[in-house]
Amino acid sequence: MKILTAAQTRLADAYTAEQENITSLELMERAVKAFLAWFEDKFTSKTGRPVLIFCGPGNNGGDGLAIARLLHQHNYNVQVFILSTNGSYAPDFKANLNRLPEEIVRKHLQQASDFPEIPANALVLDTLFGTGLNRPLSGFITDLVQYINQSLATVIAVDMPTGLFADAPNAPEDIIIEADFTLSFELPKLAFLLPSKALYVGEWTVVPIGLSVKFISQAPSSYFYISPDVAAAILKPRPKYGHKGSFGHALLISGSYGKMGATVLSSRACLRSGVGLLTVYCPSAGYFILQTAVPEAMTVTDPKEQYTSQLPDISTYNAIGIGPGLGKASATHQLVKQLLETTKAPLVIDADALNIISEDENLKKSIPPDSILTPHPKEFERLAGIAQNDYHRLELLKEFCQEHSCYVVLKGAHTCIGTPVGTFYFNSTGNPGMATGGTGDVLTGIITALVAQHYSPLESCIVGVYLHGLAGDLVKAEIGEQALLASDMVSYLGKAFLEVQSYDHKKKKF
Ligand SMILES: NC(=O)C1=CN([C@@H]2O[C@H](COP(=O)(O)OP(=O)(O)OC[C@H]3O[C@@H](n4cnc5c(N)ncnc54)[C@H](OP(=O)(O)O)[C@@H]3O)[C@@H](O)[C@H]2O)[C@@H](O)CC1
Ligand SMILES: [K+]
Numbered sequence: 001m002k003i004l005t006a007a008q009t010r011l012a013d014a015y016t017a018e019q020e021n022i023t024s025l026e027l028m029e030r031a032v033k034a035f036l037a038w039f040e041d042k043f044t045s046k047t048g049r050p051v052l053i054f055c056g057p058g059n060n061g062g063d064g065l066a067i068a069r070l071l072h073q074h075n076y077n078v079q080v081f082i083l084s085t086n087g088s089y090a091p092d093f094k095a096n097l098n099r100l101p102e103e104i105v106r107k108h109l110q111q112a113s114d115f116p117e118i119p120a121n122a123l124v125l126d127t128l129f130g131t132g133l134n135r136p137l138s139g140f141i142t143d144l145v146q147y148i149n150q151s152l153a154t155v156i157a158v159d160m161p162t163g164l165f166a167d168a169p170n171a172p173e174d175i176i177i178e179a180d181f182t183l184s185f186e187l188p189k190l191a192f193l194l195p196s197k198a199l200y201v202g203e204w205t206v207v208p209i210g211l212s213v214k215f216i217s218q219a220p221s222s223y224f225y226i227s228p229d230v231a232a233a234i235l236k237p238r239p240k241y242g243h244k245g246s247f248g249h250a251l252l253i254s255g256s257y258g259k260m261g262a263t264v265l266s267s268r269a270c271l272r273s274g275v276g277l278l279t280v281y282c283p284s285a286g287y288f289i290l291q292t293a294v295p296e297a298m299t300v301t302d303p304k305e306q307y308t309s310q311l312p313d314i315s316t317y318n319a320i321g322i323g324p325g326l327g328k329a330s331a332t333h334q335l336v337k338q339l340l341e342t343t344k345a346p347l348v349i350d351a352d353a354l355n356i357i358s359e360d361e362n363l364k365k366s367i368p369p370d371s372i373l374t375p376h377p378k379e380f381e382r383l384a385g386i387a388q389n390d391y392h393r394l395e396l397l398k399e400f401c402q403e404h405s406c407y408v409v410l411k412g413a414h415t416c417i418g419t420p421v422g423t424f425y426f427n428s429t430g431n432p433g434m435a436t437g438g439t440g441d442v443l444t445g446i447i448t449a450l451v452a453q454h455y456s457p458l459e460s461c462i463v464g465v466y467l468h469g470l471a472g473d474l475v476k477a478e479i480g481e482q483a484l485l486a487s488d489m490v491s492y493l494g495k496a497f498l499e500v501q502s503y504d505h506k507k508k509k510f
Pocket of ligand 1: 010013014024025027028031032056057058059060061063087088090128129130131132133134135136137138141158159160185
């Protein structure tokens with residue numbers, strides 16, 4: 001799924017209305033009906049909770065007025081509050097104001113003394129500003145936003161939380177609605193995918209409103225959201241006459257004394273992701289652990305007991321994963337150096353291998369083209385520098401991937417894949433339960449397996465992060481977030497594969 005800018009979204013609205021020969025008012029009606037379907041599903045009118053709708057002067061406020069009319073028709077207890085501004089009201093705002101049933105209580109807000117009491121059980125709809133926000137909030141509007149934020153009510157932002165820019169940085173001091181839920185139209189906004197914006201966006205959902213598929217597919221964009229169809233389209237069925245040689249031979253260089261668990265997790269994930277053969281190279285202390293815990297893997301050991309010190313023969317592998325539990329012994333540093341300089345097989349580089357690389361500029365320069373790096377934010381900071389904000393981090397990601405012709409899987413709530421051509425892919429699966437030791441090792445195993453099976457680096461990253469998050473979501477559905485373990489995710493990889501393979505492209509659902 002493509003992510004468009006606010007300006008492109010406006011053009012998509014206009015293009016759709018023109019192509020379908022409908023007015024922008026009719027398109028707005030389509031949008032608010034989509035909102036209503038979502039809202040009714042979540043908050044039934046039978047609870048009697050008051051719905052307070054705060055409307056700005058533009059089309060976002062127009063949405064609010066149209067929603068008020070529909071909710072009133074569906075027996076909700078609705079009150080409307082209209083922001084008095086010096087500017088004028090949008091035509092579709094005015095049209096919806098004219099259509100607002102007289103029974104609905106409405107009030108203009110000019111100053112703080114006009115603010116209504118917001119009951120704790122109220123549902124507040126934020127329709128002050130949406131994608132038309134063109135400057136930070138100021139003056140009286142910030143008082144209103146702070147007043148809403150301080151209330152105990154459930155806040156639902158329509159399209160965008162007011163005050164948040166869809167695709168540009170906000171200053172730290174900006175006042176922004178802190179929504180519990182955001183219901184947005186057609187496509188996610190870039191800001192929804194950035195860690196520092198989670199406080200404002202809350203739980204977000206996108207509903208289709210039938211914007212032109214042609215416009216969206218032709219619109220230039222560097223940002224993509226990994227929806228289920230994308231992962232499903234990449235995953236290939238295993239050919240009937242395939243044998244273990246057809247699915248690649250992966251090498252995993254991993255482990256040090258006390259961290260062999262990382263190797264076990266990564267190996268199991270690799271094997272559960274369809275690789276034909278797996279060889280693990282680890283310190284000799286890991287021999288019995290690996291042979292016992294992962295009998296499907298072949299184990300080759302380093303002469304050193306506690307860490308790896310010598311690069312083994314790497315000439316026969318289709319992919320090499322390095323890093324989980326590796327440690328940073330100086331001999332291991334040499335091993336990493338030799339690997340980067342001599343490998344012909346594609347690399348997946350994680351954890352301590354990344355830390356070793358980030359300590360040596362020359363090693364950074366010798367990262368082979370098309371390598372996949374899987375840092376968490378701290379590891380990425382060591383590699384590429386400290387980011388001032390989320391947008392700056394994306395810039396650093398782009399520069400790093402371009403400079404080193406590599407793919408970086410920047411792990412987080414919406415893991416972001418950066419590519420050598422300057423595009424970004426944000427993951428849609430996963431949950432906070434996965435913020436626990438070992439889940440990164442699992443991801444390295446999955447991606448290494450996919451590369452060994454001859455998926456391209458980008459395909460491996462996209463399917464890898466999607467399956468990884470999906471396995472986490474399947475575990476969460478069974479046992480919740482707190483008890484989730486990385487090893488549980490390995491157990492659910494099979495179900496994750498099945499779910500992706502059962503995606504119905506026609507019905508667009510699993
Ligand atoms: N188009 C369509 O068909 C559809 C659109 N849809 C909906 O429309 C929304 C976009 O509507 P929009 O473009 O009218 O922008 P919106 O967010 O309401 O604000 C614009 C107003 O705010 C003002 N303003 C800006 N910043 C300000 C500030 N800091 N402080 C104060 N004022 C500020 C600016 O005026 P200015 O002062 O700049 O002259 C202008 O008056 C979109 O999010 C979605 O909800 C859906 O219904 C689907 C169909
Ligand atoms: K809004």
